[in-house]
Amino acid sequence: EDQVTQSPEALRLQEGESSSLNCSYTVSGLRGLFWYRQDPGKGPEFLFTLYSAGEEKEKERLKATLTKKESFLHITAPKPEDSATYLCAVQAVSGGSNYKLTFGKGTLLTVNP
């Protein structure tokens, strides 16, 4: 069974204090790993898709990396507006559906000014 574990569950940072969020996964075969940002009461906002180990993607203060067992979302010099829940999801190559995403429980990030 595909599993995704995100850590920490919650993270408080001071503005400008860089850190990383972790997403560990177990899948039969990885089709893709996705990072989303979700603000309270709103839909998840797509951030990155990673497909193979060693891949990295960047967007403003965010950088996502992927290994064979985990992904990291690095946040450099965060600002209060980066406060949100960050969701990691994986899509597996399996004999069944190609549509299913297995989500982690998310990391709630709070950035204090």
Place this chain on the structure above:
Amino acid sequence: DTEVTQTPKHLVMGMTNKKSLKCEQHMGHRAMYWYKQKAKKPPELMFVYSYEKLSINESVPSRFSPECPNSSLLNLHLHALQPEDSALYLCASSPSGQGRQETQYFGPGTRLLVL
């Protein structure tokens, strides 16, 4: 443009009401999804339509009835809901559901309250 729109934004309904949620995308995507999300939980997949045909029903109660009138539209018809059905209902779409580039893009959601 990676926009998925949903209406209404908020919905309050009684247990005997019939209502519908609507979702629209104009990205040419051929796979569309309904998710349910409870507070502080990740989204849970309910239904998947691929090329306007229902591909996945995740054992969702029959009081939820999906419909895909065309490749851009997705509806969720609600009838005789229970208070525990109160949640954020999310629509998403992806190119085809079968290719390599299958990022799912989510709409803003409909906040449903069942009284």
